[in-house]
Amino acid sequence: MHRTVTTDEDVRRAFASDASGLVLVPEGVARPTSAGEVVELVKEAAASGTPITAAGGQTSTTAASITDTGLLLSLRGLDRVIDIDPVARTARVEAGVLLGEFKRRLAADGLLFPPDPTSEEDVTIGGAIACNASGARTLRYGATRVHVTALRVALATGELVEVRRPGLEKNTAGYALAQDAVDWFVGSEGTLGIVVEAELALLPSPARVVGLAIPFRDEGAALGFVVAARLATNVLPRCIEYFDGLALDIARAARAETAWAPAAAGMVYVEEATDGDDPPLDAWLELAEGHDAIADDVLVFDGDSALRDARRMRHAVPAHMNERGAQYRQAGGRKLSTDWAVPFRKLADTIAEARRLVSDAGIPMPVIYGHAGSGHPHQNFIAEDTASRERTEAVIEATLRHVLAVGGTVSAEHGIGKVKRRWLPLQASAQQLAVMRAVKRELDPQGILAPGNVI
Ligand SMILES: Cc1cc2nc3c(=O)[nH]c(=O)nc-3n(C[C@H](O)[C@H](O)[C@H](O)COP(=O)(O)OP(=O)(O)OC[C@H]3O[C@@H](n4cnc5c(N)ncnc54)[C@H](O)[C@@H]3O)c2cc1C
Structure with missing residues (x-):
C-alpha cells in the first residue's frame, strides 16, 4: 500500500460526502502532496486494477467526488501556485489550489481568472477544470474551459503527460475531437485522467465594476428584460442573474433589507465592467423602465465593498437552500x-x-x-x-x-x-454515447478512473 494511503475509518468517513447529500465511504483515502506521488499511486492502482476517484474541494452536487469502491484520491495537498506571469498574463498552479484564494492573489496584481462558481471559496482549480465550472460572469467570459491553456495529467496508466492547446487560428488536420487534447480532460469529471497541474490564461482586472439590482412586479416582465439586456447594443453586461419572488425574499433577508422593493415579485441583477469609463447607467435605467421595472427601487452597487455586499445577497440563496435541505437527510x-x-x-x-x-x-x-x-x-x-x-x-x-x-x-x-447519469441518454444520442465510451476505453482501458461518473 502506498505511504499516502490510509484505511482509517474516520478519515474514510471524512471524505465520504459532497454537496450531493449522498454518502459513499471509500475503501481507502490517498493524500499525495506532489505530482510524483500521484503518479506512483495511479501506477499501483493500475497494476492492481483498483478504482481511483479524484477529489478536490468535494463541492460536487452530483456525487462525482465520492465513491464506495477503491481509493479516494484527494488532490488538496497539491496546493502550490507555481508561477504568475503578469506580463504574459498566465499562471501555473497545482490542482489543489483553492479558486477563491487564487483569485484574491491575482487581484492584488491587477489580474483576473474569470470563472466564478458560487462555491469558489471551497473549489479547487482541478475540480473547476474537471467540471468545466462556470458562474454568473460566464455570460461575458465563458466557462473554465476557454481559460485553460495547458494541463499536466496523470493518465490511467500512471504516465504523466503535458497537453497544450495548439494555439492555431486555423486547423483542418483530423477530427475536431482529437485536435486539442486539453479539451479531453476539461469537463471529464475525473474519468479520463487526473489533473495535477494547469496553466491558465488570465485577463487584466477591470478598472471599474458596477452592479444593479432591478426589481420587477412580475416574472414575465423580469424575464422579458433579461432577453432585452442580452440583445441591447448600448450595454455590455458581464452577468444577468434572475431571482424569483421566493429567492428575492431570501436575498432581502440576507441584507437585512426586508422592506426593500415591497411590490417586487422578482429581481434581475446585472453587472457592467469597464476599463475605466463610466458604466452606461442611464442606458440600463432606460431599458429597465421600458420593461416595467420598479425604477424607483433600483439598487446600485459601486465599488469593492458594495459589490461584496451584492455577492453576499445573491449567494445567500443557494446557501440558505443547502441548509434547509440538510435538515431532511435522515428522512x-x-x-x-x-x-x-x-x-x-x-x-x-x-x-x-x-x-x-x-x-x-x-x-x-x-x-x-x-x-x-x-x-x-x-x-x-x-x-x-x-x-x-x-x-x-x-x-x-x-x-x-x-x-x-x-x-x-x-x-x-x-x-x-453519478446523480444525473440516467438523464444523459435523454440528451445524447446512441452514437454520441458510443463515442464517449470509445474515448473512455482508449484513455482508461481498465475503467479504473472515477467509476460511476458520467457514463
Ligand atoms: C453551494 C454550491 C454552489 C455551487 N455553485 C456552482 C456554480 O456556480 N457553478 C458551477 O460550475 N458549479 C457550482 N457548484 C458545483 C461545484 O462547486 C463545481 O462543480 C466545482 O467545480 C467542483 O470543484 P471541487 O474542487 O469541489 O471538485 P470535487 O467536487 O472534489 O470534484 C468534482 C469532480 O471533479 C473531479 N476532480 C476533482 N479534482 C480533480 C483533478 N485534479 N483531476 C481530475 N478530476 C478531478 C472529481 O473526480 C469529480 O468528478 C456549486 C456547488 C455548491 C455546493
Missing part, C-alpha cells in the same frame, strides 16, 4: 437542484412550463434563481423525505424532457456525476 430528503439550460430566448416559456409541471404534481414550488442571461436558472426543491424526493425527481425528469424538446441541456454547469 431520505435533501435539496434537489436543477442546472438545465435553454437558449436564452426560450427561458420565460420554459420556466412557465416548469412551474406548470410542479403545480400539476402538487409539490411545493421551488426557489428559482440564477444565470438567466445564459438561459440557465437553478430550480431548488426541498424534498422532506424519500417519497417527496421521488415525486420531485419525476417532476424534474418531465421538466428536462421539455428542456430538451426546446433545444436545451440537462446540465449546464454542475456536470453529470
